[in-house]
Amino acid sequence: MPTIVVDVMPKAELLDPQGKAVTGALSRLGVDAFSSVRIGKRFELTVEGEVDDQVLEAARKVADEILSNSVIEDVISVEVVA
Amino acid sequence: MPTIVVDVMPKAELLDPQGKAVTGALSRLGVDAFSSVRIGKRFELTVEGEVDDQVLEAARKVADEILSNSVIEDVISVEVVA
Numbered sequence: 375m376p377t378i379v380v381d382v383m384p385k386a387e388l389l390d391p392q393g394k395a396v397t398g399a400l401s402r403l404g405v406d407a408f409s410s411v412r413i414g415k416r417f418e419l420t421v422e423g424e425v426d427d428q429v430l431e432a433a434r435k436v437a438d439e440i441l442s443n444s445v446i447e448d449v450i451s452v453e454v455v456a
Numbered sequence: 457m458p459t460i461v462v463d464v465m466p467k468a469e470l471l472d473p474q475g476k477a478v479t480g481a482l483s484r485l486g487v488d489a490f491s492s493v494r495i496g497k498r499f500e501l502t503v504e505g506e507v508d509d510q511v512l513e514a515a516r517k518v519a520d521e522i523l524s525n526s527v528i529e530d531v532i533s534v535e536v537v538a
Contacts, residue, residue, distance in 0.1 A: 381498050400518065407514045408501040416463055416498040419490040432489045436482065
């Protein structure tokens with residue numbers, strides 16, 4: 375069954391406390407390859423049947439209005455995966 | 457600066473209570489295009505300098521050992537994004 379993947383990340387200009395905590399933990403653990411970590415969400419929406427424009431439009435609407443909080447987050451992609 | 461994206465999802469055979477809640481909410485709101493929703497995490501690791509094999513290997517290790525809980529989650533991808 376096709377899946378639509380929606381990626382949501384905290385807005386770039388906002389502090390991401392979860393990400394900051396992981397960045398600090400990595401540095402304490404001696405992993406110095408990464409200068410910062412940001413943590414967002416990945417939603418997998420399973421579609422029964424085919425993905426047409428209407429379904430994709432519905433996914434975009436749901437991503438903007440329900441799956442993300444536009445005050446603090448950006449929807450960075452809505453993509454169909456096989 | 458290059459970014460490595462790590463996607464982590466709850467294992468397929470486990471219940472995903474967050475996803476179940478969203479699935480129920482969508483159906484109550486009259487959105488019937490999606491039969492199920494699963495919710496995972498998306499990590500963006502910023503790399504200073506170039507991404508070579510060693511950095512990618514470090515990212516895979518961090519993804520497996522720190523960013524995910526292998527009892528309940530799968531790392532589904534570790535990818536370099538421009």
